[in-house]
Amino acid sequence: MENFRFQARTGFVFGKDAELEVADMLNKYSAKKVFIHYGGGSVVKSGLLGRVEDKLKAANIAYVMLGGAQPNPIDTLVYEGIEICKKENVDFILAVGGGSAIDSAKAIAVGALYDGDFWDFFDGKPIERALPVATILTIPAAGSEASDSMVITKTGDIPLKRGSGNHHIVPMFSLLNPELNYTLPAFQTACGVADMMAHVMERYFSRTKGADVSDRLCEAILLTAIDAAPIAIKNPNDYNARANLTWAGTIAHNGTCGVGRASDWATHGLEHELSALYDVAHGAGLATMFPAWMKFVYETDLDLFVQFATRVWGVENTGDKKAVALKGIQALEDFWSSIGLPVNFEQLGAKKEDIDTLVKMLHINKGDSFGNFVKLTMDDARKIYELAV
């Protein structure tokens, strides 16, 4: 096991009506002027945003608002948010929505305290401060409600989708009401499941040996998601299924599953180019790329893939490591298919003839190689994209 540091500072209020504590929590963190950032119409139509506004008004907490955060959130809205925050002397950022609204809010929180271009922090500059961020989560998926990371797409001829982050952007508190997920369409629920499972698997498939407690914690979250996802998709109003997915999504990405080990994140890298190019859902892209990545790398550590197959998917350990490992990968692919996710280019809506462009985009973002579990060259990346066709 490797040395590590861990602190999970986010305070959670979890359960029915959790969002109604928003004013109490903002007061606890001494928020004076709040910037509320949200996405499309669903938080408006559902009445959630209205409930939040009512609570802030009743508590005399001043606020300004900016909606419009889209899946694969873009730089232009971030610039707009930063300008508002600076002009209005905002001292606290509240994201209401899913991972896109939260990531956009985090970028605004960083940019609001910076004189230069916020994209500098996606170009390698370390974040030194940020306005405090809190969230009201409507989609269990990205884990951004408790993570130290954010992903923003810089628009342009060749869109750049990049991640950044450190402890300064970990939310101060997050209000998680699983009932807010009842209206999520089945496909969006499934994409969220793929995203949280991917966050776990990017940590699980590690070169670090001996971090058994992390292995077990990873498997716990995967097993939870595998059990709960079909229930939530079949019965969208099943509270416990929604609640288990919500907390699994949070724990998947708040650091709990990654202690004592190197993570990989190669598959996230491969996927980001897909969602940047086609604007597909990140979770759908991950469902397409993860099995392909696995098929490319599994022989590097057959024992770990056997462990994954037997512990997570209940594959019988026949002793034929290669066959058992491949059955585990197939089980993942079958599971994702069963909940309606794409697992290849055609199903995703990606094109074989774009692979050159995807590799070109990847090269701009990653340089000549990327990944930890297996260091991948651009040639390797091409082969993995081809495996996903």
Added chain:
Amino acid sequence: MENFRFQARTGFVFGKDAELEVADMLNKYSAKKVFIHYGGGSVVKSGLLGRVEDKLKAANIAYVMLGGAQPNPIDTLVYEGIEICKKENVDFILAVGGGSAIDSAKAIAVGALYDGDFWDFFDGKPIERALPVATILTIPAAGSEASDSMVITKTGDIPLKRGSGNHHIVPMFSLLNPELNYTLPAFQTACGVADMMAHVMERYFSRTKGADVSDRLCEAILLTAIDAAPIAIKNPNDYNARANLTWAGTIAHNGTCGVGRASDWATHGLEHELSALYDVAHGAGLATMFPAWMKFVYETDLDLFVQFATRVWGVENTGDKKAVALKGIQALEDFWSSIGLPVNFEQLGAKKEDIDTLVKMLHINKGDSFGNFVKLTMDDARKIYELAV
């Protein structure tokens, strides 16, 4: 799943030489005058205390010290510590040792900011503030390095062993170096394993339905402890086994395993009277009482005990729920025996003829009934003690 609040504020530095960061971390938390609290001679003999003092001296951080915390820490040392803290204007408490030193330090941290008798907080008064506490952990067991609880024994003709706590006593940071556990005797290692497993099981055996993610997290920690304990006992210097036990012990009791559910703590209640009366190790007492408690209550929720047997112990699910459940309880007992723990009164050094006294002590602490999974009367408690004979 039940609504919950969760915040795990403790900052961890985990790994080799973690204790050498003590001065940097104290500075980060602006400590000016530190009260160092420790136990017996081992932290002195091992040189750990000297290393800590050297770091504080080099960083010009003032400190006072008090040793002598014993297993089942007692009120008299707490009073002594409180007096020193008040006299010396201490603003930060650093515990160096295992759960006893940490619990004693927590009680001192609470009492140092209170004009009355600190025991009031063990008599039902809510804790409203405490000096900040940090720890350097030498024994993975009690989980006190990240928990919101403490247990102190009030000495007297009939000793009172009681718990108290809330978020005010959660450590600000904990430095966890698994190498510090290399010198732990096998029996003490095993007692620690029983303690952490008990912390998980007090949460696992819950009346709450549907908190599957917590079930899975509990099982992850149990499986980790079950795998690592025999290795650490056989090869005391096995770093990974020590590291996995250390982190398992922390996660077992920092709230991670208990989200969304009611906990029980009946077995801790039953055990506290044993260690209060005989001054036996808490973990040894738990190993004796948990199987007895299980045998008394398991028919209340056969499905949960079947899940425990199959998922944690790999018992084959034959469909005969009662038989499978009992095999799981037997597997726990066998495992604890295999690592040298007592699982009955004789092995523990307790006497059947003291059961009257134990029940009398329990009645003073718990009133007429206690426990959540099954509400136990004093008659029930007597029967459980008898099952442990």
